[in-house]
Amino acid sequence: MDNQNLNLQPRFQSNEAKKMPQKKTQMSSEEIGSIFKYHQSKRVTQQTENRSISYSNSSNQKNYNSSEVKTFNTKSLFSTKLFTTNQEQHFYQKYVIERVLKENKQCKIVICRESNTNYRKVAKIFEGTMYKFEDIVPEIQTNIKLSNFPHRNIINLIGLFIEHNFVALVFEIQAGGTLYEFLVKKQFQLADWEIKIIMKQILKGLIHLSKMEIIHRDIKLDNIMFTELNNIKSLKIIDFGCATFINDQKLKSIKCGTLGYIAPEILNGQYYDYSSDIYSVGCIFHILLTGTRLYPQFQEQQQIKYLNSQNAYILNKSITCPIILDLLQSMLSQQSKRPLAYSCLKHQYFYKSSPSITNQLQNMQFPQLKNPFQKSDQI
Structure with missing residues (x-):
């Protein structure tokens, strides 16, 4: 018997949970959404077809202690360190897809090659109208936080692209x-x-x-x-x-x-x-x-x-x-x-x-x- 994957939609949330006040420890969907809309508008204004929000985790990471974890402010990192907005390439300009590993109606996992270096990466791509942006915000939030406090036993986000009807999360390849x-x-x-x-x-x-x-x-x-x-x-x-x-x-x-x-x-x-x-x-x-x-x-x-x-x-x-x-x-x-x-x-x-x-x-x-x-x- 095959395993069954559960990923229930928000309609199953209880009324009590909907009313529950939230402790703000990471970027909210509204904040990420506002950045998404801003760059979508900017792309149209500049009449540049392949302009997107992109993130590159290339900076050296430092070791952290428990006090740093407790005071970690995702919002400040999200707005000042992670995202660059000046003349960034679109995913399909920076990467060439070599093959699709897995695919469903909402997303696909692909092996891609970086055009400039020929290094291979793995990307999780949400494209078209079959997914809801707000549904993948928690996944974006989680990966961003983990990328700023990396661990040898956790996969590391190394790239993020967000544009109209398109989101791509790029990870290090797992050859094993x-x-x-x-x-x-x-x-x-x-x-x-x-x-x-x-x-x-x-x-x-x-x-x-x-x-x-x-x-x-x-x-x-x-x-x-x-x-x-x-x-x-x-x-x-x-x-x-x-x-x-x-x-x-x-x-x-x-x-x-x-x-x-x-x-x-x-x-x-x-x-x-x-x-x-x-x-x-x-x-x-x-x-x-x-x-x-x-x-x-x-x-x-x-x-x-x-x-x-x-x-x-x-x-x-x-x-x-x-x-x-x-x-x-x-x-x-x-x-x-x-x-x-x-x-x-x-x-x-x-x-x-x-x-x-x-x-x-x-x-x-x-x-x-x-x-x-x-x-x-x-x-």
Whole structure:
């Protein structure tokens, strides 16, 4: 059974969430929209067809401390540092598209080549009238904030183009492929040390997201990639299309994620926080250990949804190590008892030698996971 991707529209927001006052920690959709309209008008006035807002993250980034994170002002960076408006090139002037990786009605992911340098990048392009600009503002906000406080395990935004009926986010290319593709190449047989390296990097990435006050909400195999081929130490968390800031109650009222990975509290419309991403990592941990998902793939969508919402998962019986079981079950526990990423990293699993689990992975059939850009039913 394919995984189902959830990305519900704003009409599912509760009236209470709509009335909830917002803590302003990032640029609002109105502010981004006003910049968008200004440059659209400027382009027409100057009679220049290929003029757009563009952003280039080429400046050296400094290390930050907790006080800098708390006082981080996205608005000032957005208006003075990130965006340049003088004679900037349009995306199609600066980049040549080589091939389309994924595509749906709203956007497409492409491999593109920079005309001047021939360096390859990855771009997420929203073009035409099939998308609503206000719906992708949170994704823009999240990527801008993360680009100013980069982390080795988080994909980095390196370019942004906004024009009438066109938005393009440009990222560094991930030549090593997805975690799912890595597992396929390994025939789903990972050594214990490989699993530890992968898990450590994901958890370190989540620690950084929590410092940035960001919840990813769609952690899964397809959203974990590697910058370098056959180098599991080059792991990156990607795709912030479902991400939200912790204090954005309006956006948090929208159910978002993928069945089989999504935390039950999100699926049930309850309060949730950073620990919800830990549940998704627990689902990945189970796959890395056994090659099987928590919720049987042969179930119908509604049955998977019900089991997921009730946290009625089924652990593979091949997991017998008490240390591994303790960490896994804690990550999949009720929200109130679920540890955060920092606590998970301090678990004895990462410090004590665990029995080899390679034999557990043999002769196990790995479920076919759905491409997130293919058409899927929403609940």
